[in-house]
Amino acid sequence: GSTIEGRGVTPHTFHLGIDPSRFDRDCKDSITRADLGLDDDDQVLALYGRMTEAKGQAILVEALGLLNAEFPKLKVCLAGGPIESDYTINLKERIKELGLEENVLFLGALNDIPRYYDCVDLALNLRVDPEPFGLSVVEAMMMGKPVLVHALGGPAETVVDNVTGWHLHEMSSMALANKIADILALPQELIAEYGDAAYIHARKNFTVNAQYQRFVDILTNI
Numbered sequence: 001g002s003t004i005e006g007r008g009v010t011p012h013t014f015h016l017g018i019d020p021s022r023f024d025r026d027c028k029d030s031i032t033r034a035d036l037g038l039d040d041d042d043q044v045l046a047l048y049g050r051m052t053e054a055k056g057q058a059i060l061v062e063a064l065g066l067l068n069a070e071f072p073k074l075k076v077c078l079a080g081g082p083i084e085s086d087y088t089i090n091l092k093e094r095i096k097e098l099g100l101e102e103n104v105l106f107l108g109a110l111n112d113i114p115r116y117y118d119c120v121d122l123a124l125n126l127r128v129d130p131e132p133f134g135l136s137v138v139e140a141m142m143m144g145k146p147v148l149v150h151a152l153g154g155p156a157e158t159v160v161d162n163v164t165g166w167h168l169h170e171m172s173s174m175a176l177a178n179k180i181a182d183i184l185a186l187p188q189e190l191i192a193e194y195g196d197a198a199y200i201h202a203r204k205n206f207t208v209n210a211q212y213q214r215f216v217d218i219l220t221n222i
Contacts, residue, residue: 016133017208023114023142025199030118036105038075038119043184046120046145048079048113048136049127051088055080056126056150058091062173063180065098071184074103077120081109117143121191122183125149128171134158141165141202146194148179158206164198 038044049055057078067074082088083106095104110116117123123140125131130153137155140147141164149155151167161167168179183191204210 016135016138016206017210018135018138018142018202018206020142020203020207023139025117025142025144027114027118029115031115033119036077036107036119038105039073042073042075043071044075044077044120045122045124045180046077046079046117046140047124047126048077048110048116048140049125050080051078051082051085051091053087054128056124056128056171058087058094059128059171059173059176060124060126061091061095061098061100061104063177064100064103066173066177067181068098068100068103070181074180074184075105076103077105077107077116079107079110079113079116083108113139114143117145120145121188122180123147123165125155126168126171126176127152127155129153131155138202138206141198142206144195144199146191146198148183160197160201163194164201165194 033040033042033044047055047057047060051057060076064074064076095101107116117140123136123145125134125137125147127134127150131150133154134149137147137149137158147159147165148168149159149165150171151161151169156167159165159167166179166183168176
């Protein structure tokens with residue numbers, strides 16, 4: 001907006017729109033916990049994104065190591081590729097060193113990602129640098145899941161802190177572990193209520209139609 005400041009033009013920010021018919025939390029062919037070998041009483045986190053250092057999977061693994069003694073039923077689902085990169089190979093070696101092989105599931109690159117939300121309790125976006133938007137954040141909310149995000153860039157705008165999810169202001173394994181522990185200490189019913197709020201928020205603000213209507217309204221009022 002700074003490039004047009006003072007030129008009589010009001011800058012507006014638009015977000016990417018999500019297709020609610022694809023990201024539908026009531027879809028009938030969801031992957032179940034049993035499909036993934038998870039137990040009903042597991043506490044399941046999901047980080048769905050490309051396997052690169054910038055996405056924060058390595059920090060999440062270190063946080064999981066700090067939490068394992070207190071939360072032995074805590075599981076993490078990682079979706080995305082590449083699965084044979086040096087980064088992913090090193091990540092798997094670190095998981096083995098920490099004794100977390102049974103706690104971390106590598107789902108690989110998925111074409112049907114909406115099917116893999118029903119089995120998780122909390123979605124994560126842990127991009128280390130400012131995320132330009134964060135499609136996975138809005139997709140998770142559209143599926144009725146609360147999201148814990150590193151509060152830089154787009155996720156700081158799309159997630160309402162302590163309403164549709166939570167903001168993490170320090171990107172370290174200890175800060176992340178403490179925040180996850182605080183969230184998991186909440187009643188399951190309350191976490192589900194955050195998910196319901198996330199669903200309503202995403203459907204109201206981040207569908208393709210919502211962004212289209214916002215554009216039309218701005219043009220109409222010029």
